Amino acid sequence: MSNTEVTPPMDVFIKGLWRENPVFRMLLGMCPVLAVTNSVMNALAMGAATLFVLTMSSTLVALLKDFIPKQVRIATYIIIIATFVTVVDYVIQAISLDLYMALGAFIQLIVVNCMILGRAEAFASKNSVPRAILDALGMGLGFTIALLCLGAVREVLGNGSFLGFDLFGPSFEPWSVMILPPGGFFVLGFWLLLFAYVKERSDARKKGQEEMSHGG
Amino acid sequence: MNQSAIMSDSPINKPAVSSWAMFRTLCGVALFSGLIIVIVYQTTLPFIQENRRKAIERAVFEVLPGATQRLTFSVEADGPRLITEDEVVSTRMYAGLDGSGNLVGIALEAMGQGYQDVIRLMYGYDPERELIVGMTILEMRETPGLGDKIAHDPRFLANFEALDVSLNADRTDFINPVVAVDQGDKINPWEVDGITGATISTQAVTRIIGLNAKEITPYILEHHDVLKGASS
Numbered sequence: 306m307s308n309t310e311v312t313p314p315m316d317v318f319i320k321g322l323w324r325e326n327p328v329f330r331m332l333l334g335m336c337p338v339l340a341v342t343n344s345v346m347n348a349l350a351m352g353a354a355t356l357f358v359l360t361m362s363s364t365l366v367a368l369l370k371d372f373i374p375k376q377v378r379i380a381t382y383i384i385i386i387a388t389f390v391t392v393v394d395y396v397i398q399a400i401s402l403d404l405y406m407a408l409g410a411f412i413q414l415i416v417v418n419c420m421i422l423g424r425a426e427a428f429a430s431k432n433s434v435p436r437a438i439l440d441a442l443g444m445g446l447g448f449t450i451a452l453l454c455l456g457a458v459r460e461v462l463g464n465g466s467f468l469g470f471d472l473f474g475p476s477f478e479p480w481s482v483m484i485l486p487p488g489g490f491f492v493l494g495f496w497l498l499l500f501a502y503v504k505e506r507s508d509a510r511k512k513g514q515e516e517m518s519h520g521g
Numbered sequence: 522m523n524q525s526a527i528m529s530d531s532p533i534n535k536p537a538v539s540s541w542a543m544f545r546t547l548c549g550v551a552l553f554s555g556l557i558i559v560i561v562y563q564t565t566l567p568f569i570q571e572n573r574r575k576a577i578e579r580a581v582f583e584v585l586p587g588a589t590q591r592l593t594f595s596v597e598a599d600g601p602r603l604i605t606e607d608e609v610v611s612t613r614m615y616a617g618l619d620g621s622g623n624l625v626g627i628a629l630e631a632m633g634q635g636y637q638d639v640i641r642l643m644y645g646y647d648p649e650r651e652l653i654v655g656m657t658i659l660e661m662r663e664t665p666g667l668g669d670k671i672a673h674d675p676r677f678l679a680n681f682e683a684l685d686v687s688l689n690a691d692r693t694d695f696i697n698p699v700v701a702v703d704q705g706d707k708i709n710p711w712e713v714d715g716i717t718g719a720t721i722s723t724q725a726v727t728r729i730i731g732l733n734a735k736e737i738t739p740y741i742l743e744h745h746d747v748l749k750g751a752s753s
Contacts, residue, residue, distance in 0.1 A: 384554050
């Protein structure tokens with residue numbers, strides 16, 4: 306049993322939202338993060354699709370971990386992940402062709418999202434099914450929140466709208482660069498800066514409190 | 522350090538996993554995967570087909586103003602053949618009919634290279650007046666904010682409300698070639714007014730429609746009576 310088993314279940318879930326956020330802390334899955342976040346709807350759909358694939362594949366990997374020989378584990382994980390990506394691909398086509406067109410090849414590319422394979426290898430293959438599900442839900446939600454953070458800024462500035470609803474009226478001149486690929490890098494850089502700043506402040510505050518308690 | 526402890530950690534001494542165990546695992550997971558995919562495919566197929574049918578229907582009615590019904594034809598050497606929706610054929614076209622069953626025009630699909638990827642579009646052709654009467658983009662990956670204006674810019678789409686594609690007497694070429702011009706320079710009905718900042722995309726749309734129309738419109742005019750007869 307891994308030493309991660311001693312972590313309280315709530316921590317397993319919460320760490321993906323902030324402390325080990327796959328995008329803002331670990332910089333994983335950058336390809337869809339930059340490519341599909343030009344609107345809130347695209348970000349939401351990609352986040353939901355990734356969350357589903359991550360949760361299902363982590364569950365199955367945790368369930369089968371004792372039967373999968375180490376030598377073929379990566380190949381097995383890839384088959385499992387590709388299965389659920391195919392499922393998502395068909396389901397999105399059944400829900401909306403427009404959404405499917407908007408997300409383009411990035412649905413199929415969830416197969417090679419290093420976050421999903423990373424969680425299968427680093428967590429699900431060493432933990433029980435409930436913990437693997439909690440970890441996947443936390444990481445998936447953290448990934449979705451990160452996509453939404455980027456998508457919201459890019460759509461509001463680049464298109465003057467939020468979820469398709471016009472915010473500023475016809476006089477607003479959209480910042481087209483925000484929905485172009487460079488806009489993805491600008492906004493990601495801004496969010497990374499913000500997260501690093503908040504973490505630095507939080508660490509400094511903890512250090513100050515520790516010093517005070519030692520001094521007292 | 523104890524020699525036996527070192528030896529027990531060595532990968533050589535780890536119990537070997539049999540080839541059968543690896544084969545069994547991969548085959549088992551692949552079979553499970555196949556089963557899941559087949560079930561999901563069979564479940565979602567009717568919804569996907571319905572979505573595609575609706576998308577085509579929406580596009581046909583969009584590019585043929587006044588059409589309320591449609592018929593699907595297969596383009597064949599000996600003339601157009603009325604087919605069912607599900608029939609698989611190499612090239613198809615859609616006849617748009619008004620409420621009284623009169624032929625409004627023919628909707629055609631065309632595709633070609635855009636700036637970033639293939640552009641797939643549908644346009645409506647009125648054989649009576651030899652005009653293109655509508656155009657809509659079905660699929661594209663043009664630059665957001667620039668090239669993708671070909672799908673939404675009302676001024677650009679207005680080019681295709683009455684674009685002249687009249688053929689010469691022997692129906693081998695257009696009387697006037699369909700060309701894209703700079704934004705604001707359109708004078709003649711066979712010119713397409715471009716979009717500043719989306720030059721390559723607008724030229725691509727013009728080229729795709731021009732090439733496709735040059736190939737298919739002689740066929741439609743030749744079999745116009747058949748299309749009208751089948752429609753009524």
